[in-house]
Amino acid sequence: MKFILATALAALTLSGCFPITRIERDRYTITQLDSTIRQNTQNIPGDRDNGVIYPSASSVDIHRQYVQHDSEVTRSYPAFLRLGGIETASFLTSGSSSRGTGNGLFGLYDLLSGKHLTNTKTFGANMYRLLPYEVRLRWLHDAPGWTIGTAGAELFLKQQDTTAELAPGGYLVGVLPLYIRKRFFLRDQIPFVMVQPFLGFGLFPSQYLNVGVTLDVGSYGGFNLRGYAGYVAGSSNLLRNSNRRHIDSADYSTAFPYIGIGISALDFVNKTEELFVEWKNQKHSALEVSVLNLDLVRSLSSNAQQFQSVAPGGATPAITGLIARLASATYPLPFGERRLFVGTSLVNLVALSATETGFGILPIRAGYRFNVLYDELNLEPFAELTYYPQSIVHIGARLSLPMFDFGTVNVVAGYARGAANSDIAFGLDNLGIGTSWSAGYIGIGIGIGDVFHSPAEVMR
Amino acid sequence: MTVSGRIYPRGIIPLVALALLSGCAYEKIGILAGRQGYDGETLTDYRDVEVRSSGIVLKPGARFAIRSPDLTQFIGRFDVAILSGDGLRVYMRTVPHLLDSTKGIALLYSSLNGCSVRTADGGVIPVANPAGRGAERLTFHNEAGLLSISIGCREIYEDYVDLPSTEYVIFEALPGSTVELRTVRFSDIYTE
Missing domain, CATH: 2.40.160 (Porin)
Structure with a gap:
């Protein structure tokens, strides 16, 4: 768990590398006073004894006298198609209803509840994603709707037993996973409604592939509601306890299809057109x-x-x-x-x-x-x-x-x-x-x- | 053409344009001329501008802005050739952002209707000779209030202009015209 926290922290640090704002600058030089003298000196007529081949005597004298100042106009635009805070989801998946995380709807409602150990587990798996980030993916002759993105960290949970502890084969965790998505807008006004097929993979610390489709509604004040259907498969072998590696024979791999519902907060979504609207003019x-x-x-x-x-008799x-x-x-x-x-x-x-x-x-x-x-x-x-x-x-x-x-x-x-x-x-x-x-x-x-x-x- | 103190014979590629990946920004074109680097940007559909070994080709209606970073006062020299159609229009002392093509200073370089200069106040100064079919050098001396425009060796316009100087020169192929930018060169007026 400490390793996961450390990698999440590293991801948070690295996430500062992803631009939020694109700035355009235009520089103007304003001339307040100009008394520049530009003088062409003509050839002196008549013959001169300069040899057979001689250079022209033509020259230009420029005396610059002006007062100027530069003015720079700066415009700020959003640089991202999606910038998120926290995304959580609860998945229906195969397996017994007595197993699973039991973290409740969105993976949130029973996260801190005693019920999540004992109650019937409607949602057997969860996904938690921190700081998702997407930009335009300009390929295929600038085909619209493609995005490429990552996240600070993401975690897939599918606990195999009824305990609250993470067990081998029960989780996949990725730092800066790579995702390619394609947006199909069903509604292109805020809040947007769009279908997004996606393909993503994580390399560290778990190695996994995640493919599926989401139905996104939002963003509205940073809140989004999502439906998910997909399949994730991978291994967390790197998270095997190195001190016990020689005796740890547990299977750290997992794979499961999922369908579910999720929510995200502080998660802002832009259309491509909005990337060319200044921040001050955004809706x-x-x-x-x-x-x-x-x-x-x-x-x-x-x-x-x-x-x-407080000490006995001490003031509140x-x-x-x-x-x-x-x-x-x-x-x-x-x-x-x-x-x-x-x-x-x-x-x-x-x-x-x-x-x-x-x-x-x-x-x-x-x-x-x-x-x-x-x-x-x-x-x-x-x-x-x-x-x-x-x-x-x-x-x-x-x-x-x-x-x-x-x-x-x-x-x-x-x-x-x-x-x-x-x-x-x-x-x-x-x-x-x-x-x-x-x-x-x-x-x-x-x-x-x-x-x-x-x-x-x-x-x- | 003289580039960085060396003489490049005409015909040897004087201009190298690279479509930089830069996140696959199709509309951005990096221009290298000698040791100088300029930023090219297609203001219309990116397919309207094509980079060839001989230069940058502007297809009918294409708008293409060239920026000389941090250089607002310059002598700009551009070799242009009309490959087909009428010609092109060049906008100066303006920027691509919210460009109003109906206002400001512009040179019309036309083989059918002759050349003309639209001044800052909207007046049009016709120039007797039309654009030629071959490559021709357009020179813009842009210093403080002074703006002079030359076609080839002939200066066709010189006046005091009270519009601020900018880093941009913007080219627009006229409807039905295909033109090619074969050389691009911005010289700092203080070192020229």
């Missing part, structure tokens, strides 16, 4: 797209317990917990001034204190954006329902101010009520997730990779 479908929102909060409940123990720290949203998008409803919105996040964590903690996958959020100042300082009252694996009803308000290009500063306040869930795995029950709770809170936070668009920009 937006979301009021807000955010990589991570992190709010440090203080629970107002008298039952709140700190995550870290100002911060008792946090609220984190990973990979969020907020969409305007298509009426009025488009300030009423709905939204979701890939993962939502509400941890007001050690005894007031819950999390969920793809919560449903609704709210209204009040513009306080200059269409930048916004107040957003919201209601949020987290329904699985825990139930949390959450109402609150957020005052946001964009800072720099990709960040926000927030002040938050609200109230949340969480229901007990005893199925949480991996020791999370120690955090009090097994008990119901309710509390108010106040806090401050930041948005990282948090981009706001005004309703006017979204309506454009």
Whole structure:
């Protein structure tokens, strides 16, 4: 597992090599003052004693006197056809329903649930892909719709037993795998609908071939829904424990057909035509797209317990917990001034204190954006329902101010009520997730990779 | 043609154009002339421009921009030949991005209707002699406000122009015409 993490980290580092923006520059030289003198000196008429063959006496005198400055016009365009954050999928595949990962729909809903070991495994396999990236593949006389791409890392899981551990022959992992895809658009307006046959292979650390087709719907605020059908086969022999290589006779190869459904977040898809539209003129479908929102909060409940123990008699720290949203998008409803919105996040964590903690996958959020100042300082009252694996009803308000290009500063306040869930795995029950709770809170936070668009920009 | 201080006899390939892979960017053509490198870009369908050993051929309606990187003031020399049809048009002091072919300075190099220069204010200055069938050298002296245009040894236009100088010269084959660019040379006015 450490090896997988190390290679994923290396992939993240390498992924910085792939351009996101293409820049065109035109340089202009502007002449403000020009008094250049260009003088042709003519041959002196008449005979001269220069021999039989002599050069012409013609010459040109140029006296340059001007004032100039250069002006450079820069235009920025997207350089990718697809740039993604996280893609996950759950596959129906052959085998017993008692085996498999049991990670639930999209490979997410039961990822941290105790149920994934014991429940009937509807989805026997999963795929997780990090940082997918695609550019135009210009071949076959510039045939349209071809892409070539890679990903920071991807992982195929098909566990052979009911344990939570990865076993030989149960996984394929690739760093910077190579994929060739062909797009057939069924709908060429946002959100796009397209069928994509693909052929891909990974060389390191697993060697595998992945062939199939996807039905893609998106991107809409970075979220995509995908249907998959394909076949993957390969070996993870390089991941064999080198210290036990002489006695490790396990079969590290795997092959299985799959059909399934997946989701991706922070995953942006462009048509080829959009590569020639400047960033500033690109269409937006979301009021807000955010990589991570992190709010440090203080629970107002008298039952709140700190995550870290304090000395007896010590004062309660100002911060008792946090609220984190990973990979969020907020969409305007298509009426009025488009300030009423709905939204979701890939993962939502509400941890007001050690005894007031819950999390969920793809919560449903609704709210209204009040513009306080200059269409930048916004107040957003919201209601949020987290329904699985825990139930949390959450109402609150957020005052946001964009800072720099990709960040926000927030002040938050609200109230949340969480229901007990005893199925949480991996020791999370120690955090009090097994008990119901309710509390108010106040806090401050930041948005990282948090981009706001005004309703006017979204309506454009 | 003099390239980098050496004399290349006419007829020996004076211009080498390479269709660089650069991610298989079909419309990009790298041009090497001596030690100088220029960026060529087809602004219409990439199939409209063909690279041959003798030069770069522009098919009817093709637009082709040549950029001299970081050089906005230059003496540009281009040997062109009309292979069939009428001729070509050359745009200066402009850029390919959002090129408006109806405005700005342009040279019409035509074998049927004669040559003319469209000035920055839209006026047209006709030139008596039409373009010839053989290869002819077009020279553009582009320095500060000065722009002079010569065809062969004959200067046909010289005036003060208040349009900013750019790195580009853009060629456009007239409808029904096929023309060939046989040499390309940009000289820095300060070292010429």
